[in-house]
Amino acid sequence: MVQPIHMATTFAQEAVGKHQGFEYSRTGNPTRNALEECLAALEDSRHCLAFSSGLGAETTLMLLLKPGDHVVYMEDVYGGTFRLFDKVLKRFGLTFSAVDAADVDAVENAMTPQTRMVWLESPTNPLLRVVDIDAVSEVAHSHGASVCVDNTFATPYLQQPLHLGADVVVHSSTKYIGGHSDVVGGALMTNNEELAKLLRFHQNAVGAVPSPFDCWLLLRGVKTLSIRVERQSQNAMEVARALQDNRAVKRVFYPGLDAHPHHAVAARQMRMFGGMVSFEVADEAAALRTLERLKIFALAESLGAVESLAEHPARMTHASIPAEERKRAGVGDGLIRLSIGIEDVADLIEDLESALA
Ligand SMILES: Cc1ncc(COP(=O)(O)O)c(C=O)c1O
Numbered sequence: 001m002v003q004p005i006h007m008a009t010t011f012a013q014e015a016v017g018k019h020q021g022f023e024y025s026r027t028g029n030p031t032r033n034a035l036e037e038c039l040a041a042l043e044d045s046r047h048c049l050a051f052s053s054g055l056g057a058e059t060t061l062m063l064l065l066k067p068g069d070h071v072v073y074m075e076d077v078y079g080g081t082f083r084l085f086d087k088v089l090k091r092f093g094l095t096f097s098a099v100d101a102a103d104v105d106a107v108e109n110a111m112t113p114q115t116r117m118v119w120l121e122s123p124t125n126p127l128l129r130v131v132d133i134d135a136v137s138e139v140a141h142s143h144g145a146s147v148c149v150d151n152t153f154a155t156p157y158l159q160q161p162l163h164l165g166a167d168v169v170v171h172s173s174t175k176y177i178g179g180h181s182d183v184v185g186g187a188l189m190t191n192n193e194e195l196a197k198l199l200r201f202h203q204n205a206v207g208a209v210p211s212p213f214d215c216w217l218l219l220r221g222v223k224t225l226s227i228r229v230e231r232q233s234q235n236a237m238e239v240a241r242a243l244q245d246n247r248a249v250k251r252v253f254y255p256g257l258d259a260h261p262h263h264a265v266a267a268r269q270m271r272m273f274g275g276m277v278s279f280e281v282a283d284e285a286a287a288l289r290t291l292e293r294l295k296i297f298a299l300a301e302s303l304g305a306v307e308s309l310a311e312h313p314a315r316m317t318h319a320s321i322p323a324e325e326r327k328r329a330g331v332g333d334g335l336i337r338l339s340i341g342i343e344d345v346a347d348l349i350e351d352l353e354s355a356l357a
Contacts, residue, residue, distance in 0.1 A: 005031055005216045007213070032212065039187050043189040046196070048188070048189045051186035051187065052185065054170065060206045061168060063202055065094055065117065070115045072097050072101075072111060073096060074099070074120050075099060075329045076129065078125045104135045111139070115144075116146065118145050118148070120133065120148065122159070122161075124153075126337040127278060128254060132265045133269060137167075146195075147165065149164075151169045152171050153274055157226050157229045159270045162191055169189040171188075175302065176275070179228050232274070232341065232342060235275070235342070236275045240257055280332060284312075291311070291336065306342045307343070310338050
C-alpha cells in the first residue's frame with residue numbers, strides 16, 4: 001500500500017547494458033516513477049515528469065526553446081515565473097510579451113511569427129483572474145504556438161487543462177499536491193509523445209530532479225488531495241462572501257463570486273473555485289496592520305496546505321516584479337492574498353473580521 005523510498009543513487013547491473021530499468025537516480029528512480037505515474041493519472045495525461053521544484057519544472061520546459069523564440073504570457077503570473085522569464089531567460093535570447101490573457105483578443109494581437117509558446121496561469125496569482133483555456137489554446141494553435149498552463153492554483157482535481165486544449169501542464173507540487181507545507185516539488189504533464197521524449201531527455205540533462213524522499217512525501221500528501229481541495233474551496237467561498245460584506249474591504253477577488261468578471265468561464269472549466277482568495281483594503285498601511293493582527297492565518301508565503309496563510313503580494317511573493325509593472329497588472333499595495341486551509345470556517349471568518357475591525 002505504500003511505495004518504498006528507494007534512496008539508491010545507483011543500481012547494480014547484471015551485465016553491461018543489462019539491467020532492470022534503473023541505472024542512476026538522476027535518470028530514473030522507482031519512487032520517482034511511482035510519483036510520476038500517480039500525477040499523470042490525476043491530470044489524466046499520458047506522461048508526467050517530476051522535478052525538484054515548480055521552477056525547476058518551468059526552467060526545464062523553457063530550455064526547449066531557442067534564441068529568437070517569443071513567448072506570450074499572462075501578465076499576473078507568479079512572481080518567480082516572471083523573474084525566470086525576465087532575469088534569466090531573456091539573457092538567452094528569448095523574448096516575452098505580457099498580456100491580459102483573460103482577453104482572448106489581447107492574446108491574438110500579441111502573437112508574432114516567432115511566438116512558440118503561450119504561457120497561462122488560471123486562476124492567476126494573486127488576482128484570481130480566469131483564462132478561457134479552450135479559447136486561448138485555439139488562438140495559440142492557429143499561430144503554431146503551444147500552450148502551457150500553470151495549474152498550481154486549480155489542482156488536477158478542479159481543472160484539467162489538457163482536456164481544454166493545452167499542450168503542457170506545469171505544477172508547483174509544493175502547493176496543493178503536497179498539501180502539508182513540508183516538501184518543495186514540481187511536475188510537467190503532457191499527452192504529446194514527441195514533447196514527452198524531449199522533456200525526459202532534458203529532465204536528465206538539466207538535472208532538476210526531486211529526491212526519492214520528496215517523491216514519497218508527495219505520494220503521501222496527494223492521497224487526500226480531493227478532500228482537502230473540496231474543504232478549502234467550500235471554506236474559501238464562505239470567506240469570500242464574508243469579506244464582500246465587510247466595510248473595510250474595498251474589493252474581493254474570488255472566481256466563485258457571481259460578481260467576479262470571469263465567473264462564467266470559471267464555472268465552465270473548473271469543478272469548484274479553489275482555495276485562494278485575495279482582497280483589497282484601503283492602502284499598504286491597512287494591509288500590513290491587518291496581516292499583523294491575524295491569529296489563525298499565519299503570515300507566510302506559499303499556499304495550498306492544510307493550514308491557512310495570509311501574505312502581502314507587493315512586498316512578498318510579487319516583490320520581484322517592478323512596482324510599475326505590478327501596479328499595471330492590478331497588484332496594488334493594499335492587496336492581501338489568502339490561502340484558505342481546512343480549519344473551521346467560522347474561526348477563519350472571525351479571525352479576518354477582528355483583524356479588519
Ligand atoms: C502558481 C505558481 N507557479 C509556480 C510556482 C513555483 O513553484 P516552486 O516554488 O515549487 O518552485 C509557484 C510558487 O509559489 C506558484 O505559486
